[in-house]
Ligand SMILES: NC(=O)C1=CN([C@@H]2O[C@H](COP(=O)(O)OP(=O)(O)OC[C@H]3O[C@@H](n4cnc5c(N)ncnc54)[C@H](O)[C@@H]3O)[C@@H](O)[C@H]2O)C=CC1
């Protein structure tokens with residue numbers, strides 16, 4: 001499996017190290033990369049033995065099977081359709097790009113026309129299996145997410161006390177916090193949609209972890225799940241689990257037996 005990477009930040013570098021160096025995904029290798037900073041791109045290309053491209057379009061046109069995005073919501077919105085029409089599968093980190101249902105359906109149609117697949121990893125949360133199972137018979141009634149992070153992992157403002165920065169639905173949350181609340185959109189996609197998924201974002205100067213509390217109820221009963229994430233060393237905004245989940249998606253992509 002020949003992989004192309006967009007984005008050479010935290011998640012991108014973790015994937016390069018895990019796949020090209022540590023060979024954690026059988027038969028897979030990153031062979032091409034685009035990231036915004038060309039100097040950085042060339043350094044990574046040399047370090048991990050792959051080709052760096054000047055534009056995303058050139059990377060898309062190259063001889064690869066799968067594009068892995070680890071950049072921004074905007075990059076996904078701009079390039080996903082082109083990636084899929086070029087016959088490449090797409091693995092997305094910035095799942096917030098799928099907050100709009102019409103856009104989601106548009107891409108689904110493109111996938112069907114071109115025989116391609118979009119993979120959306122669970123990211124820094126869990127519990128998607130429960131939401132999907134309950135939704136299958138329309139038995140899901142309510143989903144809410146409360147995300148608590150230290151202020152420096154949110155808007156960077158220094159705060160003396162715990163402060164609610166946002167309260168509303170996932171659709172508005174990702175507009176205001178595109179680098180912080182992708183998790184609300186994966187929960188929306190598994191469950192009730194971005195307009196019906198409740199979100200609260202709290203900055204807590206005493207917090208050392210990125211925590212996500214998910215509650216849901218329906219005909220199945222109810223669930224409460226708290227994920228207390230350690231941040232990645234070089235980007236406190238991103239939890240380690242988010243990077244692990246992208247790696248896991250790649251590891252299981254073509255497996256014959258699917259778990260969950
Ligand atoms: N699904 C989830 O649960 C989570 C998703 N994320 C999202 O994953 C994405 C990647 O996260 P990190 O690696 O931690 O971010 P990062 O900020 O460390 O790295 C982003 C990389 O993308 C590059 N970039 C920015 N704009 C670009 C453009 N227009 N074209 C190409 N490259 C561009 C930057 O230069 C940087 O190398 C972010 O959108 C982040 O919000 C992060 C955590 C959890």
Ligand SMILES: O=C([O-])CC(=O)C(=O)O
Pocket residue numbers: 123124178179180181182183184210229237238239240242
């Ligand atoms: O990494 C996390 O804990 C969550 C995050 O940034 C996001 O969902 O965008």
